Amino acid sequence: MMNVKTMHTPEVQELLEKVAGFNNSDGNERVKTILHRVMHDVFQIIEDLDITQDELWTAVYYINQLGANGEAALLAPGLGIDKYLDIRSDEADKQAGLYGGTPRTIEGPLYVAGSPKSEGFARMDDGTDTESEVMLLTGQVTDQDGNPIRNAVVDIWHANSMGAYSYFDKSQSEYNLRRRIETDENGRYTARSIIPAGYGCPPEGSTQHLLNQLGRHGNRPAHIHFFISKPGYKHLTTQINLAGDEYTYDDFAFATLEELVIEAQRIEDPAKADALGLEGPFTQVEFDIQLLSTEKSELHVRHSRLRALEGEQA
């Protein structure tokens, strides 16, 4: 049907308008505008690529399965959507003169709000995961002139030695590997935790199913997520990738940035371990964070999206 061109006909154009509710005065204008455009483009794709019945219904039932698996927000980063929104936000910041500081990178779908809060230091792991090495994660939060920022909230989350996140992985304890640390008077935060393993999409899931069709893997390097905020400063959503992982520069979610690749340091000195109350060698990960000051209070907080337990706890 490659020569079948009907998009330009009044019949199809009128169909699209009715689909989007243009012929009624109810509903939501913004939704109508977006839906009209989306369906127009879907129809256009069907015409241009001569999508078959078989392909179309495969896609429809794929969406059913994706939703049933709860994977829509997992697939999005794999399709570059989160990265694209970052690119747009970076460009908007540039136009507003808000550049510099530690770069943003994607949040991902696995944040859980309301993790335990402490000042200066937190232990993040519950002690049950003995597969991974002890990680000492530490750094300083400063402004663009290098002045320490005290009482900034550093909200950290990462996976366990299996690449799995608490809350989503029900075998882990509540808020395991999730903590909020307020920086001390020197702007410093320190966490004792375990080195996370890289994350892989569920191998039998809908995301991996589509990635397979693209000849792509569904792996992320070992990484640690951060929200850093303090009133008066631009909220920062970022993450660090650990250097030396097979996927450090081959992240299926496109979150890697050169400035956010951290070389972890193995500390063998027993005296240093002893000073921290640790039995043996550990791995130190240092991540300093520079925030940008801004008066715009809407930039002081993270953008809204559906997040686990958000709005349920302080």
Ligand code: DHB
């Ligand atoms: C996905 C998983 C992550 O841990 C992450 O940080 C980003 C994306 C995902 O499954 O899509």
Ligand code: FE
């Ligand atoms: Fe992650």
